Amino acid sequence: MAIRVTVWNEYLHEVQFPEIAEVYPKGIHGCIADFLKEAGMDVKTATLREPEHGLTQEVLDNTDVLIWWGHMAHQEVSDEIVERVAQRILDGMGLIVLHSGHASKIFSKMCGTNTWELKWREDGEKEILWVTAPHHPIADGLDEKIMIPHEEMYGEPFGIPQPDELVFVSWFEGGEVFRSGCCYHRGKGKIFYFRPGHEVFPIYHMPEIQKVIVNAVHWAAPIKSPEKIVGNTQPVVELKTQMEHSIQGLHEQKSL
Numbered sequence: 001m002a003i004r005v006t007v008w009n010e011y012l013h014e015v016q017f018p019e020i021a022e023v024y025p026k027g028i029h030g031c032i033a034d035f036l037k038e039a040g041m042d043v044k045t046a047t048l049r050e051p052e053h054g055l056t057q058e059v060l061d062n063t064d065v066l067i068w069w070g071h072m073a074h075q076e077v078s079d080e081i082v083e084r085v086a087q088r089i090l091d092g093m094g095l096i097v098l099h100s101g102h103a104s105k106i107f108s109k110m111c112g113t114n115t116w117e118l119k120w121r122e123d124g125e126k127e128i129l130w131v132t133a134p135h136h137p138i139a140d141g142l143d144e145k146i147m148i149p150h151e152e153m154y155g156e157p158f159g160i161p162q163p164d165e166l167v168f169v170s171w172f173e174g175g176e177v178f179r180s181g182c183c184y185h186r187g188k189g190k191i192f193y194f195r196p197g198h199e200v201f202p203i204y205h206m207p208e209i210q211k212v213i214v215n216a217v218h219w220a221a222p223i224k225s226p227e228k229i230v231g232n233t234q235p236v237v238e239l240k241t242q243m244e245h246s247i248q249g250l251h252e253q254k255s256l
């Protein structure tokens, strides 16, 4: 069965600024949805201004991987929806957070830190994304680096917890570096933060960037994991004697 992806976009820059609409005539979500469909995925989109931001319980229940792009309206995303998304992630839905989505409520909630903290500069600098985990599934089929001719700079320190796996580190023309491809596990869900994607530049039209996002969707898609059993439980291997394992048994051994 095809992986079911929902691409969520704030969708404000493209509406308000003609120069950005020129880069993304169908919105950033439309561009991402198109290349994911080409990769054989079952793709839907959702945006901020839709009722419930397009993220009803039904939509989320039918989503394997949620992609998130937001920038100027993080605070307009309702806490109730954020909580709903968070619960679905713990229950196995994958989340891919792009670029300025680092400051979104959902990413900072899942990280538990001030993920909005970083350096930035909008000078259209060159960025080199170095693959730091060449055997990771997200790096499948890539070269050792991706060159982006013009990007917004993000610099360390970045307010994230130590990633479980670090797939990319960026270098920028002005000298800064940044952890640009970060994997996390939260409950049954997998989360990938991927830095590139400033709205002014045609980043999501680049084949290498599309390849990373396609790979990330495959990686973040839920697997059929063993049933989780928690709480008080019976032994799965028969205990030798009940006595040896009881507190009373320990006391009796002591007094012998």
Ligand code: ZN
Residues within 6 Å of the ligand: 099, 100, 152, 197, 198, 199
């Ligand atoms: Zn940006």
